[in-house]
Amino acid sequence: QVQLVESGGGLVQAGGSLRLSCAASGRPLSLYVMGWFRQAPGKEREFAAAINRSGSRTYYADSVKGRFTISRDNAKNTMYLQMNSLKPEDTAVYYCAADPGTFALVYDRSAYDYWGQGTQVTVSS
Numbered sequence: 027q028v029q030l031v032e033s034g035g036g037l038v039q040a041g042g043s044l045r046l047s048c049a050a051s052g053r054p055l056s057l058y059v060m061g062w063f064r065q066a067p068g069k070e071r072e073f074a075a076a077i078n079r080s081g082s083r084t085y086y087a088d089s090v091k092g093r094f095t096i097s098r099d100n101a102k103n104t105m106y107l108q109m110n111s112l113k114p115e116d117t118a119v120y121y122c123a124a125d126p127g128t129f130a131l132v133y134d135r136s137a138y139d140y141w142g143q144g145t146q147v148t149v150s151s
Contacts, residue, residue, distance in 0.1 A: 032048050036146075037149075044147060046109065046120055059124070062122055074090050107120070122142045
């Protein structure tokens with residue numbers, strides 16, 4: 027199975043940027059569809075973005091479309107989430123996840139078998 031570790035979270039002012047990384051080990055990242063989810067205090071974990079195995083297809087939640095960019099470097103076994111124009115409502119713990127299936131229902135957290143431990147992103151107003 028694959029192990030996932032997120033990094034890059036932190037405190038940023040509204041309008042600022044952060045880049046999250048998700049490093050995989052144990053199995054090649056290229057075997058998985060990858061996604062980013064986030065969970066704010068008192069709320070359910072929600073989908074943010076997903077990318078297919080080759081990186082040729084991406085999918086975004088409406089709430090982040092145009093501001094966030096998901097990408098991957100299979101040679102480095104790493105996935106990224108570039109977050110620009112951050113808003114206070116983006117404050118959450120961000121999780122990366124791996125889906126061994128097809129690029130379908132990527133917005134559904136039940137499609138993902140493996141999860142990282144999360145990294146905190148806090149956006150101040």
